[in-house]
Amino acid sequence: MLDLIWLVPGLPLAGFLVLTVAGRRIGEPGAGWLATGALTGSFLVTVGVHLDLAGRAVDDRRSVTTLFEWVPAGDLSVDVGFLVDPLALTMCLFITGVGALIHMYAIGYMHGDVDFGRFFAYMNLFAFAMLMLVLGDSLLLTFLGWEGVGACSYLLISFWFTDEANASAGKKAFITNRIGDWGFMVAMFATFFAFGSLDYVDVLDAAAAGTVAQTTATLIAVMLFVGAVGKSAQFPLHLWLPDAMAGPTPVSALIHAATMVTSGVYLLTRVNPLIADAAGWVPDMIAWVGVGTALFAATAALAQTDIKKVLAYSTISQLGYMFLAVGTGAYVAAVFHMITHAFFKALLFLGAGSVIHGMDGDQDLRHYGGLRRFMPVTATTFIIGWLAIAGVPPFAGFWSKDEILAFAWDRSPALWLVGLVTAVLTAFYMTRQVALTFFGRYRYPEPRTGGEDPATVAARADHRPHESPLTMTLPLVVLAVLAIGGGLMQLPFSSSTKRLEAWLEPSLFGNEVHLGLGAGTQWVLAAVAVVGGAVGIALALVVYLQRRISDRAIERPLLADAWRFDRYVSGFMGGPGRRGFEATTRFDERVVDGAVWGVAGIVSRTAGVLRLFHNGMVRTYAAGIGVGAVALLIWFLTRSTL
């Protein structure tokens, strides 16, 4: 089965090529089913390879399959090859599995779009790039996927390109990501310099053997972290993700929640021996950036009125948890949370898409209310997703978040405390979203603030929200089941229930930190987290269902604006940044090119002066010859006398 690993990225690539050539002709819904089929095929192959690998001895669970030489130049030799190990396969499983569900969902969601074929071509191309990212056997091949998913993200965010805002959001995502990619590139240069190779097997084995100096490992780890911060939307490069919600909702679910944004976490997990060799402040920095981003984004999520923006900030916040886990050496917990998050956040995004679909494109939470009566499947599954992310046992999110918080406590109670506050806030804003969307009164037909035209209000009176078609609700149900039971892969009770940890062990080179806490402490920590979640939920219910406290106290403009950070950055870019660019351009026109014209002018003026002597009059020339002859004569005479 292992030999077939090339099919895993190969099938979506083939799907992309077919759809590029014939997407328009295949049309709807065939193009969608073709793309879904391609990814389902990859999922099945992944399962087969997974079983094959699981049947082998633990130290035989890493293999490299080389397809062909890619860049053989000088000392550098990079192949197109796949590193199949437990970490890569785990990533592939949820990318192809969740990906196939989202593709299927999109068949219903994108119904009637003029560019139906183009959409699925991009989706399959994205899946291909994402799979190359996790399967690549070298940093350079991972970078190929890394940039590839960035390009697909750009194409899909600006998919509805006639709207300026969508186009700008796509561009912003790409350029912000490129800042991170700069870090990734520098990390590769340094890796090649120090190891003479970019292949994971060479680099990681050498690093695990401790042959690399600390400063080198530090530089590489920090630069890869810069790349990860960009791709995984951590502070301060998180700016692009809220804007990226401009893309179609299946895109938000697949790329901006379940898969692409977790690439940074994957990358840092992959290079764990380098982080282990780096200076001690590197993991601390990763942990603090992670937990800080988690808290920051959670506060911003409190005050968003767009259903997708709440989820966008929530994603940034949850990714922060994963960075916290990486920073505390809890790689298994990071991957665990990545998977459960893929389940419940994809579920929430698809649920939000279903709501938007049923509400004719309206994304404002304030206009919803009471929707559970109209869309029971969406409501039920969304509620499951809510319980999972809010950390209610025994849903999947509880187990993974609990494990991260335990490791945070083990490293530093301060990290734990920030993580706990974030968990309370998470429970609060998610409850707010559920309450505003599915509970309370149905507010859609009501007049809105801002003095609406009565005709507009009347036009809304006939609107009936509707449940989505089966292609959309079926993925919701499957993901809901996963969001309930996903925790089973890693239960903290004994070493035999920590299945994910045992499975991932060959990829971690013994760098997984082992928790020094007693069972008692762990129970207490878990209890505190559950109580915290319950408090968050209860408070939100008081505010948004019982309306005993005004929501104005919570939904501050400063929070809605995400602490105005984006405003400052765009202000700088549009102000001093732009002026600097303009000044450089003027410098080019006036000084650099001006100098050229200046030289030309001098030549031309000198020539003008010289031209006076070439006036075509014999007398002038004769006079010149005469003067010259006399001068020469004098010169010779004076010299000869000396």
Add this chain to the structure above:
Amino acid sequence: MTVPVTLAAAGAVSFPVLPALILVPLLGALLVIVMPRRRPELLKLVAVSVSVVTGAMSVWLFTAFDTGVTGFQFGTEQVWIRDLGISWLLGIDGISLFLVVLTGLLFPISLLAVDPDHHSRSYYAWMLVLEAAVMGVFCSLDLLVFFLCFEAVLVPMYFLIGRWGHGDSARAATKFFLYTMAGSALMLVGILALAFMHADAAGEALTFDLVAIAEAQSLSTGAARWIFLAFALAFAVKVPIFPLHTWLPDAHTEAPTAGSVILAGVLLKLGTYGFLRFGLYLFPEASHFFAPVFLTLGVVGIVYGAVVATMQRDLKRLVAYSSVAHLGFIILGTFSLNTEGLEGSLLQMVNHGVSTGALFLLVGMIYERRHTRQIDELGGLQKSAPVMAAVFTLVMLSSIGLPGLNGFVGEFLILLGAFNAHRWWAVVAASGVILAALYLLWAYQRVFHGPAHGDNAEMPDLRIREGLVLAPLLALIVFMGVYPKPVIERMEPAVDALVEHIERNVDGFIEPVSRMGADIDPDDGDHDSHGEG
């Protein structure tokens, strides 16, 4: 390391293909001139056929090229002026091969893509003369013949820009001609001084044979440095290197589409090729000595070109400034003086020719339809021309350096090589990848995204003929990104030989390569051991 194989020993080819590369277009030009006046439609047919034949020969060279041979292949020698030691000494190696192939491909494409709106006869004749001259530059191994061809390029280009260009084309053509002419004037002095000093020092008859002079290295260090500067000035203007670049945007913008494609695709490579073939090979010590200057100018060019490109209002001018940035990368790789950097530079020369050539063709197609290149006046074109938008996207991503497409491999190797040689330059230069995304994506957004108004909403999509013209370039963009090996393996022997030549002739210089297990000391930015140190 042995001396590169001499011409007599290399490639026993019976058909003199390199002279044919020069003569066929030249004879084609003559044919175009004497064609009967009654059949004007035949002019294009003849011109295209001639360039296709030339292109086919260049592709044949690629397949017949022996990757196992160091030194020059397909060599021919025809004595020209015996007393002065000047001869038609032609030969190619892994460094010139790809520029010959690129020239062979881009000429038929640009001839097919655009028809001149007046004076077709002289247009086609000048294009073919230009092709012959360019082929002469890339094949000649005699310094004076090289110089002759190098200068001969200017004349057809001057007329192509001046007579078939847009806007203030006469002014741009004159600026182009005088600027580059002034640059190369010193090179002629340099060539003469070099040949005479070499003949003196070696006690031999006067010769302009590149290999003989370069392998002898008979000049004193001081003299070599001065003569290097004379060559470098000519090449620096031609590349162009910041701050000698301002002829480029004018010439590019005012040139006809085919002129821009050839200018970007081939003519800018005359300078970078000159640095590799004549700068590094003839003057290894001086190249090493002045490397920091050129590295710095290269990095400045990358950042500066991108910044100025961002603010351009004319789409063609924007592409022209992007060339300044791309060529900065090539200079950076060249003066890294290691295999990765040099191979990256060579790849980037080809890639830039393909990608920027395609960009100019696309801009030309937009201009032909909309009669404007002002970015403000365009917008929403993806709605009316989705296929053109898709092609533009692919070319744009290639130009940005997306892995999997051609632009990335060259750029990455250049930066990798530069990092091994001069770390901080590479770190700054890598920021060029952010800026490239900025100016191209922003331009794309303003031209193709957003709502379409007026004529933009009605713009016709790509025609079949235009698609066919672009197809070979698009195929190369993907192929060179996915499987650059056939290209790199043909370069490697020549590049390795060049690096060894530099190592041999510069005291204490060791190729800056990766140091396994080495520590990166943050205070030490320069691992290149200088001979003087």
